[in-house]
Amino acid sequence: MKIKVQYAMVLNLDKCIGCHTCSIPCKNVWTNREGAEYMWFNNVESKPGIGYPKKWENQQIYRGGWTQKGKKLKLAAGGRIHKGINIFHNPDLPVIDDYYEPWDYDYGHLIHSPEKSHQPGIRSRSSLTGEPMDVKWGPNWEDDLAGLTETGAGDVNFKGLDFETYLQFETLFMFWLPRLCEHCLNPACVASCPSGALYKRDEDGIVLVDQERCRGWRYCVSGCPYKKVYFNWKRGRAEKCILCYPRVEAGQPTLCAHSCVGRIRYMGVLLYDADRIAKAAKTPRDKDVYPAHLEILLDPNDPETVRAAEAQGIAPNVIATARHSPVYALIKQWRLALPLHPEYRTLPMVWYIPPLSPISRRVADTAELSQTVDNLRIPITYLANLLTAGDEGPVRLALERLAALRHFMRMERVEQRTDTQGLDAAGLSDQDAHKIYHLLAPAPLADRFVIPTAPEPEANTFLSQGNCGLEGA
Numbered sequence: 001m002k003i004k005v006q007y008a009m010v011l012n013l014d015k016c017i018g019c020h021t022c023s024i025p026c027k028n029v030w031t032n033r034e035g036a037e038y039m040w041f042n043n044v045e046s047k048p049g050i051g052y053p054k055k056w057e058n059q060q061i062y063r064g065g066w067t068q069k070g071k072k073l074k075l076a077a078g079g080r081i082h083k084g085i086n087i088f089h090n091p092d093l094p095v096i097d098d099y100y101e102p103w104d105y106d107y108g109h110l111i112h113s114p115e116k117s118h119q120p121g122i123r124s125r126s127s128l129t130g131e132p133m134d135v136k137w138g139p140n141w142e143d144d145l146a147g148l149t150e151t152g153a154g155d156v157n158f159k160g161l162d163f164e165t166y167l168q169f170e171t172l173f174m175f176w177l178p179r180l181c182e183h184c185l186n187p188a189c190v191a192s193c194p195s196g197a198l199y200k201r202d203e204d205g206i207v208l209v210d211q212e213r214c215r216g217w218r219y220c221v222s223g224c225p226y227k228k229v230y231f232n233w234k235r236g237r238a239e240k241c242i243l244c245y246p247r248v249e250a251g252q253p254t255l256c257a258h259s260c261v262g263r264i265r266y267m268g269v270l271l272y273d274a275d276r277i278a279k280a281a282k283t284p285r286d287k288d289v290y291p292a293h294l295e296i297l298l299d300p301n302d303p304e305t306v307r308a309a310e311a312q313g314i315a316p317n318v319i320a321t322a323r324h325s326p327v328y329a330l331i332k333q334w335r336l337a338l339p340l341h342p343e344y345r346t347l348p349m350v351w352y353i354p355p356l357s358p359i360s361r362r363v364a365d366t367a368e369l370s371q372t373v374d375n376l377r378i379p380i381t382y383l384a385n386l387l388t389a390g391d392e393g394p395v396r397l398a399l400e401r402l403a404a405l406r407h408f409m410r411m412e413r414v415e416q417r418t419d420t421q422g423l424d425a426a427g428l429s430d431q432d433a434h435k436i437y438h439l440l441a442p443a444p445l446a447d448r449f450v451i452p453t454a455p456e457p458e459a460n461t462f463l464s465q466g467n468c469g470l471e472g473a
């Protein structure tokens, strides 16, 4: 058993209000530079929709991630030899129009316009060419289902469903999906790089690009199935989310998590067994990758795990924070959070609690609990295609637990009585319910973000220098 530490994040989609606040500080700090205008390390997509870049989930187009061939795991787009032979031709890259052509406005015209009988107009101008342009797509073009009739059929999560059915007012559904780099346990971006410029930090699993080694081949861009590596056209280098490591090392949450208005984000560390990664990623059936992924994560309260972690040199403060990790509880203990597209086999470490659509009916017994979940507005099949490679069981379990929790707390708070029937049916105790409620509803910052600090003096060096983004890199 080779114990490693990994930062992970959980996002509660039930509470995301689609305000995009998370994207703004990230943009201001990390991608507010020439060559990075089109990059959003954190973006928020409306679902259903084809997202940013367009159709990123369609691996028939982009061939990102890994595929299982016989007993071997291979990069979907081919290994290093294949890349070496075709190094000057990568047909799997998204182009700028798949993201969007970034634009600005000709503000000078407003300020310097001579006196006229009407208000001066303002034109959009390409940030790439400086020429006037008509805006036809953006990173958030589909916000709140805008254009769903045009693009929605391209959403791969409708697999097994009739898309047209969900265009009716009575059946239409929507939720928001905030996205960032998954800091995967088996990152396809790292394996795709011909220069060895991408690496996964040994101490905490953050995936980074070595700016000195990057030669701009862009195989990481196509290799990442989540399309979370970007090419800076000005600097000729790949750039990606760094999980705000200068902040995290100082014990602070990432900017996207800290700024989240809906308080939907949780951060913590997980202990995992690196020796189990290959086996999990090679699990024959796509649907079995998620359970195999869970098996990699170790119980931080298990004395044997703690002894082994100490013997392998993991710092006591890291083990202590792993014990109080909200992400471990949400992912493994209560099975409420699920991975995004586990079938890509990168073993992603940003997890999502599926959204529980509005419920007006009471949840009283086992039969009614499963009926409630079946009658939710968002089809379980859609969520399963998004989060569990089409396996509806884990999604159903998470939703039943959330529905039972809602009923239990409502009975306790509104009717002042204890009714554990729903909890019993969902396999939760009332102590569990109170802990989950505390975490999902009013949790203070210290319970949502349980982050160990790096040893002094490294922890505060970067922040105290007032460094911003990749300036000077």
Ligand code: SF4
Pocket: 180, 181, 182, 183, 184, 187, 188, 189, 190, 207, 223, 224, 225, 226, 227, 228, 229, 240, 346
């Ligand atoms: S999500 Fe992040 S770590 Fe995973 S493959 Fe993409 S860029 Fe690499």
Ligand code: SF4
Pocket: 015, 016, 017, 018, 019, 020, 021, 022, 023, 044, 176, 178, 259, 260, 261, 262, 263, 264
């Ligand atoms: S800030 Fe939070 S609530 Fe707002 S869009 Fe981002 S994740 Fe959702």
